[in-house]
Amino acid sequence: MPDWLIAFPSSIKLNISDPIDRFIDYLITEWDAFFNSITNGLRVFLNSIGYVIEMIPWWLLIAIVFVLTWRMSKKIGKAILYSLLIFSIGAMGLWELMNTTLSIIIASVIISIIIGFPTGVLVSSSDRLDSIVRPILDTMQTMPSFVYLIPAAMLLGLGNVPAVLATTIYAVPPLIRLTSHGIRQVDREVIEAATAFGSTKWQSLIKVKIPQAMPTIMTGVNQTIMMAISMVVTGSMIGVTGLGQEVLISINRLQAGRGFTAGIAIVIMAIVIDRLTQGIIKKGEAFIDE
Amino acid sequence: MPDWLIAFPSSIKLNISDPIDRFIDYLITEWDAFFNSITNGLRVFLNSIGYVIEMIPWWLLIAIVFVLTWRMSKKIGKAILYSLLIFSIGAMGLWELMNTTLSIIIASVIISIIIGFPTGVLVSSSDRLDSIVRPILDTMQTMPSFVYLIPAAMLLGLGNVPAVLATTIYAVPPLIRLTSHGIRQVDREVIEAATAFGSTKWQSLIKVKIPQAMPTIMTGVNQTIMMAISMVVTGSMIGVTGLGQEVLISINRLQAGRGFTAGIAIVIMAIVIDRLTQGIIKKGEAFIDE
Amino acid sequence: MNNKNNIILEVKNLSKLFGKNKVPAFEMIKNGSDKREVAKKLGVTVAVNDVSFQVERGKIFVLIGLSGSGKSTVVRCLNLLQKPTSGDILFEGKSILSFDKKELLEYRRYKVSMVFQSFGLMSHRNVLENVAYGLEVRGTKKAERGNRAREIIKLVGLEGWEDKSISQLSGGMRQRVGIARALANDPEILLMDEPFSALDPLVRSDMQFELLSLQKKLNKTVVFITHDINEAFKLGDMVAIMKDGKIIQMDTPENMAANPANEYVENFINSVDKGQIYSVKHIMQTPSCMIRIKDGANNALKQMRDNSVSSAYVVGENLELIGILTIDDAMRVRTGEISIQDAIIRDILTTNEDTLVSDLLSVAASAKYPIAVVDEDNCLKGIVSKAAVLSSLV
Amino acid sequence: MNNKNNIILEVKNLSKLFGKNKVPAFEMIKNGSDKREVAKKLGVTVAVNDVSFQVERGKIFVLIGLSGSGKSTVVRCLNLLQKPTSGDILFEGKSILSFDKKELLEYRRYKVSMVFQSFGLMSHRNVLENVAYGLEVRGTKKAERGNRAREIIKLVGLEGWEDKSISQLSGGMRQRVGIARALANDPEILLMDEPFSALDPLVRSDMQFELLSLQKKLNKTVVFITHDINEAFKLGDMVAIMKDGKIIQMDTPENMAANPANEYVENFINSVDKGQIYSVKHIMQTPSCMIRIKDGANNALKQMRDNSVSSAYVVGENLELIGILTIDDAMRVRTGEISIQDAIIRDILTTNEDTLVSDLLSVAASAKYPIAVVDEDNCLKGIVSKAAVLSSLV
Amino acid sequence: GDADTGYAKQIKAVFADAGWDSIRFHNAVASFIGGAAYNIAGEDIPGTTPITYNGLISGDVDVYMEVWVDNLPTYHDDVRAGKFKELGVNFDDNKQGLYVPRYVIEGDPERGIEPMAPDLRTVEDLRKYSHVFKDPDDNTKGRIYGAISGWEVDTVMRNKYKFYGLDEYYNYFDPGSEAASVAAITAAYNKGEPIVAYHWDPTWLTGKLDLVLLEDAPYDPELYPLGQTECPSMNITICVSNEFYEKAPDFVDFLRKYRTSSALTAEALAYIEDNDASMEETAKWFLKEHDELIDQWLPEDKAKLVRNKLSQ
Numbered sequence A, B: 001m002p003d004w005l006i007a008f009p010s011s012i013k014l015n016i017s018d019p020i021d022r023f024i025d026y027l028i029t030e031w032d033a034f035f036n037s038i039t040n041g042l043r044v045f046l047n048s049i050g051y052v053i054e055m056i057p058w059w060l061l062i063a064i065v066f067v068l069t070w071r072m073s074k075k076i077g078k079a080i081l082y083s084l085l086i087f088s089i090g091a092m093g094l095w096e097l098m099n100t101t102l103s104i105i106i107a108s109v110i111i112s113i114i115i116g117f118p119t120g121v122l123v124s125s126s127d128r129l130d131s132i133v134r135p136i137l138d139t140m141q142t143m144p145s146f147v148y149l150i151p152a153a154m155l156l157g158l159g160n161v162p163a164v165l166a167t168t169i170y171a172v173p174p175l176i177r178l179t180s181h182g183i184r185q186v187d188r189e190v191i192e193a194a195t196a197f198g199s200t201k202w203q204s205l206i207k208v209k210i211p212q213a214m215p216t217i218m219t220g221v222n223q224t225i226m227m228a229i230s231m232v233v234t235g236s237m238i239g240v241t242g243l244g245q246e247v248l249i250s251i252n253r254l255q256a257g258r259g260f261t262a263g264i265a266i267v268i269m270a271i272v273i274d275r276l277t278q279g280i281i282k283k284g285e286a287f288i289d290e
Numbered sequence C, D: 001m002n003n004k005n006n007i008i009l010e011v012k013n014l015s016k017l018f019g020k021n022k023v024p025a026f027e028m029i030k031n032g033s034d035k036r037e038v039a040k041k042l043g044v045t046v047a048v049n050d051v052s053f054q055v056e057r058g059k060i061f062v063l064i065g066l067s068g069s070g071k072s073t074v075v076r077c078l079n080l081l082q083k084p085t086s087g088d089i090l091f092e093g094k095s096i097l098s099f100d101k102k103e104l105l106e107y108r109r110y111k112v113s114m115v116f117q118s119f120g121l122m123s124h125r126n127v128l129e130n131v132a133y134g135l136e137v138r139g140t141k142k143a144e145r146g147n148r149a150r151e152i153i154k155l156v157g158l159e160g161w162e163d164k165s166i167s168q169l170s171g172g173m174r175q176r177v178g179i180a181r182a183l184a185n186d187p188e189i190l191l192m193d194e195p196f197s198a199l200d201p202l203v204r205s206d207m208q209f210e211l212l213s214l215q216k217k218l219n220k221t222v223v224f225i226t227h228d229i230n231e232a233f234k235l236g237d238m239v240a241i242m243k244d245g246k247i248i249q250m251d252t253p254e255n256m257a258a259n260p261a262n263e264y265v266e267n268f269i270n271s272v273d274k275g276q277i278y279s280v281k282h283i284m285q286t287p288s289c290m291i292r293i294k295d296g297a298n299n300a301l302k303q304m305r306d307n308s309v310s311s312a313y314v315v316g317e318n319l320e321l322i323g324i325l326t327i328d329d330a331m332r333v334r335t336g337e338i339s340i341q342d343a344i345i346r347d348i349l350t351t352n353e354d355t356l357v358s359d360l361l362s363v364a365a366s367a368k369y370p371i372a373v374v375d376e377d378n379c380l381k382g383i384v385s386k387a388a389v390l391s392s393l394v
Numbered sequence E: 001g002d003a004d005t006g007y008a009k010q011i012k013a014v015f016a017d018a019g020w021d022s023i024r025f026h027n028a029v030a031s032f033i034g035g036a037a038y039n040i041a042g043e044d045i046p047g048t049t050p051i052t053y054n055g056l057i058s059g060d061v062d063v064y065m066e067v068w069v070d071n072l073p074t075y076h077d078d079v080r081a082g083k084f085k086e087l088g089v090n091f092d093d094n095k096q097g098l099y100v101p102r103y104v105i106e107g108d109p110e111r112g113i114e115p116m117a118p119d120l121r122t123v124e125d126l127r128k129y130s131h132v133f134k135d136p137d138d139n140t141k142g143r144i145y146g147a148i149s150g151w152e153v154d155t156v157m158r159n160k161y162k163f164y165g166l167d168e169y170y171n172y173f174d175p176g177s178e179a180a181s182v183a184a185i186t187a188a189y190n191k192g193e194p195i196v197a198y199h200w201d202p203t204w205l206t207g208k209l210d211l212v213l214l215e216d217a218p219y220d221p222e223l224y225p226l227g228q229t230e231c232p233s234m235n236i237t238i239c240v241s242n243e244f245y246e247k248a249p250d251f252v253d254f255l256r257k258y259r260t261s262s263a264l265t266a267e268a269l270a271y272i273e274d275n276d277a278s279m280e281e282t283a284k285w286f287l288k289e290h291d292e293l294i295d296q297w298l299p300e301d302k303a304k305l306v307r308n309k310l311s312q
Ligand SMILES: Nc1ncnc2c1ncn2[C@@H]1O[C@H](COP(=O)(O)OP(=O)(O)OP(=O)(O)O)[C@@H](O)[C@H]1O
Pocket: C167, C168, C169, C170, C171, C172, C173, C198, D018, D019, D045, D046, D047, D048, D065, D066, D067, D068, D069, D070, D071, D072, D073, D074, D117
């Protein structure tokens, strides 16, 4: 059996690597100013979030978690549990690191929701758009973040800005997908009723489709938060401090226990943020119509 | 204002790091045989998948993609497009690497579906279970894989086995969540009708709930595939060769183009696997009842 | 008839509350508070309140009542789609609440099928697969259940639509798929929650006919909810009227129409087409003037004058009806103009006791004389006058 | 009446096909193929096939027909929930198909509201919010729309349920929420797709009454689908019967009941309670014997004998009804026993031409003589005999 | 003839590919020689430093050609505990410390870059130039790109930063990973911007870019951990797992003798970079180029086998 029947013939060669390199070089040299301005804009946003979070004394943050959980779940047990969990991050000596990580996560989640939710809504409205967007989302989720992080770091510098960008790229697809999916699943009859009463597209969206799709959209938000938090370590690989850095340090030092401690802190953040977001969105639904 | 009012008081100390270390040591020393048997079992499974994939000549794989896409979408254009995409991986010189990566992904996705789908179904049936499982899923998704990869590598050795485990841990939560969510969203009346006709729990599940929830479950499968593929690079950090390694090498050499080339190959795999899975599941639905 | 063994379904003091605070709510209604008070005070909806009834095998039991009065809830308790808050339900003397899992499954699979008020169809299955669902979960073979389903689909007039998806059907077609699904199961008890509400009169009367013949031929028992009083009275062997979760009257259609328990029931059944309920025996009168043929013309004339009527029924030895003699003809017989035999008008309208008044309408309208009611032996039982027909319709 | 300006809605050659291959299917039906053939050959469902009608402002236009005959589809075309495959729909003379986005929105918001066959309620909103939906999208202030919605909720008998979620309602209650939502909008045209199908007779007749009074008072136009022929004939100013996507007869209830276009229509409206359609003018006869009071007893006797009747109607100078004179009394007048004035029975039953036969039933049953039909001026127009009443009900 | 008979007895040797090119290069050389002369089937296993190091302990990795001793806190304890065998030093003439691009000091007329810190010689001199190495996140201070988090040297660099009072003028920035650090240096270099960053030599980067190591006080083992002296050149050792040590004594003997230098390694890295060559090609080229090494490392018979193989 000839070799090419088994192994892929090596004579066929597609080289996209060089053009990509040239393109990146071009970006770095020609578009520097442009990327700088993006960076600076984002940096201001990030810094202000960071600033606010820094400002909050530890006991206030715990109190906020307590009150929010209580008001949302109406269960004092839950409220105490979540406050204790957050408290334990401090007790593990990771309070400052948590604050840093928190601001990155909050920024990424905010940006993801701002981008993902409207995009999902848009995509739900057209099968054509969906079939265009779907492979893009696949790409965003599976293109290894390092591949674009390093060029991004070269364009934007190391630190929070490219980390937030990469986190957003990775975290936004589930929200887009689930928003679109949720809206598509809404009962046709209910939408028809809305149409029949003279709802504009916008009105049937806001007043009918989105509220009806809310449970699914909330699953999307949850996934987006999970994805964003799962990028914490990756972010630390391009210079973000915080819990991710702690994980990297302990891994490089082969300190499994220390790594797990930081990991647990991250998980606690994830659980608390997830619960609060779900609660807030549920409450928020009530206000969506006027 | 006293310092402890702002900074978390450093006198409060919770040390979980040492107990964790001791626990891992205990696992390594006492449970070695147990983990070895797990490893060996999994390795046999992985190797057989790998073996099958190695066996398939490149043109046959492309033909399979072509035929499957064609039969599922009934669109020859799509079939040609996907075949060309797979072909281009070969043309980029990454065929062998793709094969290696493919077997890991396929194994992880199969295991994820085998675990995630029934778990999701189970979780959908009980709110109590849901509130127990939800934080576990949050943990699985946000605990940085690095943290458990080192102990896992110590327990299970380097290579494919811990990589598949880590990938599964990371990839299975969206499927569980969306399966449960989808089933919970099924119209109560339709389930009632099934009950009224004397369906067992199993029958209403198989014949009504799952088919009705299928679109949402499919979104879950898509997310699981995406997550699994996004772990390719992490897998290469514990001894898996393939496209992930190619990405790591190019990153370390700052060869963005080469990294993107490997990344694009990964993305192509993602897109094709996703489409085929969605197609197969859609077709499969027809056979689910008897 | 009222043989205990014939009771297939017995509902005993069934109550069903929705909401929290069920225990205090239960206390409240026990102490005589009504639905509205309980709802206001505790936020508990009393859907069914201490309802008891028995359904005989092979009979159609109809529930009617105001919207929201708890009919659907009662029926949904009968196959335990809803768990009663209190009370008991006996199937063939055995409490269905005590059924274990397997018994309940068997009960639902073989004993009882349901037509849902809002259809409850499965959108992922086509018409055929929906109809075959009950057979499928029982384990009937694919070919067999396909045949059976096709048969029933034909029966409900949806032949040719087997492969369509539910979303392509009109409202009435969907309802018929729901009916077909329940019929396909061939259960002993059919629970039908407003099964014909979306059907046009032609299809509806076909369906009614099918239901009646099923019930007659195969001795099926039916619990039927409807808002159409005519339908209730046409189909029901026993009709119960519900209000605010209670049964306020339960009786046969005739008795109910004749003796409404109170003004509410009267109002409720006001719109009924009474000709459809009343049979001749309800409106016939004793013939005021009946003469034997051997009595002769003089006697006849005397009797007519005494009763101040202008015609008399002539009967034979055994009271068998022979004909009518008018006062004019009787006079002519007396004057010898004609013989009594010739004078009797033999070509007269007769009917029997069980004929529905509505079926008598056309006859009565054109009849010159009151209609004679006879039994199988042609014995005269009574007469029905035009005026009686008319007034029965009021 | 048939003034062009009064036509609020005009449907011209409306067709609606479902499925692919619409163009060849359209050819087929144009060439006279019927629904079934098209479905078989091309898999296209012909839901509506060349339907034309006009609806006058302030009238109720009723669509009836077999399940699946295309009624819902027609109505859904009227607010463009479904886009017609061909044909045109004019609202106040303007094609709604030519409406731009904004016009269509205004049309749906202010001109036309719909009650859906399967309710189409929004499960994430409570009863009040569902009812207020139409007002909300218009931009009505929260307080105002709340008041308006509460008012309408009361009207449909759901007071106290404002805050409940839809899943807590019974079938009939849900339907009433759907009705309330459409009414709250106060549109010019109400499209009602079997709006009362899940309602019990009491609530239903309340609703019918409300609908009629709305239509009368506020000059609303209604397009109404129902399966209840009585309802159709009771509410409809004009009734159209559909079959297989076509209108096979369109007429006023009386005409339709009197002259069904074919056997199908006859069968279809068979179950109708004809007393509800026929008014006295349909069944009254010219009095066979009418005498003037000044004519005297002899003349009266002669006329009665000529017509072989036993009583005669006595009228005055201007044909105004005075009373009845029986043949016995006339003889007594001739013998001088009593005066003609005393002989006339003045306490007789009268009615007028527009009374429904059903309303005459109770009177007719107890009446000794035929009932006199008079106009506003008490002039005798005709008489109605018991037999006529009876035979009109057949 | 050897190949056929030996095929059955081939010993598998798993080489750690800890993620950088020089270790891959040394793997390729050792692998080539193993294949040619010791019936060794070499195979790379990819991973990060800590994971491959763990693999060495657990026996998943057989041969570790470059153990950066000072980056592994437990290394000396582990060697003492006998968790694996240290065979010797691969090379020890490497450098590490704070680097700046040469144009920062001297300018680059070709690219039109003026000298930005003409008097910059030592680490201490940095105090004067914080305005040159501006921190984009904090315009009051400069930025020093530090070592990789968790490496031993990171602690040293942080101490140094404090010791010289640089903390007053600079933020110590943790780049997080090698790739990020290299990306930062490369990006700055390509744009001709100033940067001061921790790095080490040899890497392909130091081979490619013209970087200057800032001077520091002479090495003193006592003071070094406190950051007060220059970094010593680190021992880059070769280690094998205990199992492999038993299994392939001949090959282990060869590895014991294996020794290169920074210069040699840098040369090979440059070859890779310039020719886009594969590791195997580079190994062959390298052995041909430095034929003398074959004699230094191998007994005569084995050397012959290797030369035979090279000439094929
Ligand atoms: N979305 C659709 N897709 C395909 N076919 C449809 C669709 N909607 C309606 N049809 C078909 O159009 C025909 C008319 O349906 P329509 O709903 O108008 O009937 P209808 O007169 O309202 O019947 P019913 O009294 O049962 O509600 C039916 O044959 C139905 O199957």
